[in-house]
Amino acid sequence: MHCGLFFFLRRHYPGRRGRGHSGLHKCNSRTSARALRRHRKSRKEGRVNLPALRNLGAEEMSSQKYDCIVIGAGIQGSYTAYHLAKNNRKTLLIEQFALPHARGSSHGQTRIIRKAYEEDFYFHMMEESYLLWSHMEAESGVQLYRQTGLLVTGPEKSRDFQGMKEALELNRVPSVVLAPEEFPQHIPHFKLGDGHGAVVDTTAGVLYADRALKAVQGAFQKLGGVIKDGEKVSGITPGSEVTVTTASGAHKAASLVITAGPWANAVLSHVGLQLPLQVQKINVCYWREKVPGTYSVSRRFPCFIQLPSEMEKTDIYGLPSNEYPGLMKVCYHAGSETDPDQRDKQTDRGDVAILSSYISRHLPGLESVPAVVESCMYTVTPDHHFVLDRHPMHSNIIIGAGFSGHGFKFGPVVGKVLCELSLGRPPSHDLSPFKLQRFQNFLKSTL
Ligand SMILES: Cc1cc2nc3c(=O)[nH]c(=O)nc-3n(C[C@H](O)[C@H](O)[C@H](O)COP(=O)(O)OP(=O)(O)OC[C@H]3O[C@@H](n4cnc5c(N)ncnc54)[C@H](O)[C@@H]3O)c2cc1C
Ligand SMILES: O=C(O)[C@@H]1CCCCN1
Known part of the structure; x- marks a missing residue:
């Protein structure tokens, strides 16, 4: 970038x-x-100065x-x-x-929460974060987190995938490695890429952001x-x-x-x-389920992160259908540069084309044209x-x-x-x- x-x-x-x-x-x-x-x-005279x-x-x-x-x-x-x-x-x-x-960046109904991080410092911060989120749930009396698990998938031999798998193991994050032959029975309606590995961080889930x-x-x-x-x-x-x-x-x-x-x-x-x-405008895309409920949170469909591969050079991620009935959020983890005061003037949809192609290949239960596109912004550092x-x-x-x-x-x-x-x-x-x-x-x- x-x-x-x-x-x-x-x-x-x-x-x-x-x-x-x-x-x-x-x-x-x-x-x-x-x-x-x-x-x-002025007040006496009824004038507003x-x-x-x-x-x-x-x-x-x-x-x-x-x-x-x-x-x-x-x-x-x-x-x-x-x-x-x-x-x-x-x-x-x-x-x-x-x-x-x-x-800004904090609106919208959902965000992923996970311990699956390659870097130890993020993992340690997340350990405490989970605890503090649960304190906030208790203090406010509002449910803020729902456990769904997070599927991390990507080229089995890639540094990114191996790094994530090893970090989960090293940090003893409750997780499950799924072999390709057993994958469909655990996560149906998701086609694993050829030569892609799959590991699930079972502690992960959805935060109700708004x-x-x-x-x-x-x-x-x-x-x-x-x-x-x-x-x-x-x-x-x-x-x-x-x-x-x-x-x-x-x-x-x-x-x-x-x-x-x-x-x-x-x-x-x-x-x-x-x-x-760098401020980037993110197209927050929701895709319609061909059969409502296929990817729903209540059927325990997990969040997912697709690590970069030959086909998609940047992460793609998704959250189970939840906030809008029958729609699943699947987005590209990058956007085009924008001025935050002119966000709506940035109309680049190159990412939507990449997502459509990804969805046709990996999420056959979704229509490959987005039903809803919202906007959000990332503020990205070089590292x-x-x-x-x-x-x-x-x-x-x-x-x-x-x-x-x-x-x-x-x-x-x-x-x-x-x-x-x-x-x-x-x-x-x-x-x-x-x-x-x-x-x-x-x-x-x-x-
Ligand atoms: C599409 C999308 C998906 C994401 N997914 C995830 C995810 O799954 N998991 C995750 O952990 N994170 C995720 N993030 C990232 C996360 O949402 C952001 O990192 C986080 O919300 C940043 O919060 P913030 O408080 O720094 O910024 P903001 O929420 O933008 O808050 C900054 C605030 O400052 C105010 N402000 C600015 N200038 C002034 C001024 N001059 N005077 C007064 N107020 C001012 C703004 O109006 C704004 O309200 C996602 C972000 C996006 C956009
Ligand atoms: O913070 C997260 O967990 C996600 C990962 C995928 C991209 C968007 N953010």
Whole structure:
């Protein structure tokens, strides 16, 4: 994949000089007293004086001081905010869109959860994540996970397949290797590729994503956390106290966590940082079952990941039919580059053609034309690993980004470690694979 992107640090922040900001946080007491008088007068006269109201908002908000502000109420930001509140920190979660919304990466009904990872660090994080998801189920009283198992299939001799099989074994993940002759009786209506191996991670399943996001945000609010949605962050002034500016005013906190998903670089530009991230629009395709129920969750059809092969160079994955009756989700694990604010202008459907061909060959019980196509976005790093780190120059600014199309299942643990970084505590997982430092080769100074 080509990432013509870069990472740079700026020594000076325009915000420090008061440029590039609305200047609202600089509003002094005399101007705000005047604004207050103007506003009261207008109210008496039945007029709505918008500039006065805006100034008033700024004054009120700048007096609100938080322990931590989290930018972005996707799964990572919401879980971070939840952990902060659980640690008795006065926390503000800011979201640019009115919640719930479908314009980032965390919407939609389902995601895969699995322990099947080649890398040990992900496996260890997933062990804790499962536990924390079950705590959230108990806390919210909502079912968030359904076990279905996950079929991993691909060229038997490929490094990817062997790596996955060995990792499952090494980490003692309950799993079953299926020989080609016994495969159809275990997983009917799925044609295994010639020379392809099959292994099932039986711990895997489906996370109910929309429900999960709502549950986490609800739990955060129950702990006293504040969510301000429909408020886009337009400026950040770093310092021992960080000021975050939105159209309605300025918010201050001792620390800041940035979890802005596809908008990570837009938000990070306010703190002089650009990461090598590529935003991709994903066509989320649902395919109609010829006989309703063939691939349904209630018949215990598993999720699957088809590893790259001669025919398909990128992973293809599927989830049993569940959210839309009679439709099974099967998608391509890559998309075309997009600007997150112009997502719907990206209309490339090359992946749909690849999926149609795959479905005709491997999933004969599905019609090979998609019945529903929705949109979602990946924010992809060059190595497909996450970014979980501190800002190199401002240790009270924490960054969670680049979840590369596989971050949802990690939400509870990502939130926990971002919270730990923000509190200055040692993180409970090895974060060395997620350091900004690894992008040094992309480093470009603007000086
Ligand atoms: C089609 C698809 C399938 C996937 N499948 C899986 C899967 O099976 N399993 C899995 O584990 N993961 C999966 N993922 C990945 C997973 O969904 C993402 O990694 C995860 O949702 C990323 O969450 P996030 O919080 O980083 O980003 P987001 O959900 O995008 O949240 C970022 C938020 O920040 C807000 N924001 C941005 N800029 C500002 C600003 N200036 N001011 C205020 N708010 C702002 C945005 O509006 C957004 O709400 C999939 C993703 C997609 C798209
Ligand atoms: O995170 C996951 O488990 C899946 C794997 C397939 C591609 C989409 N994400």
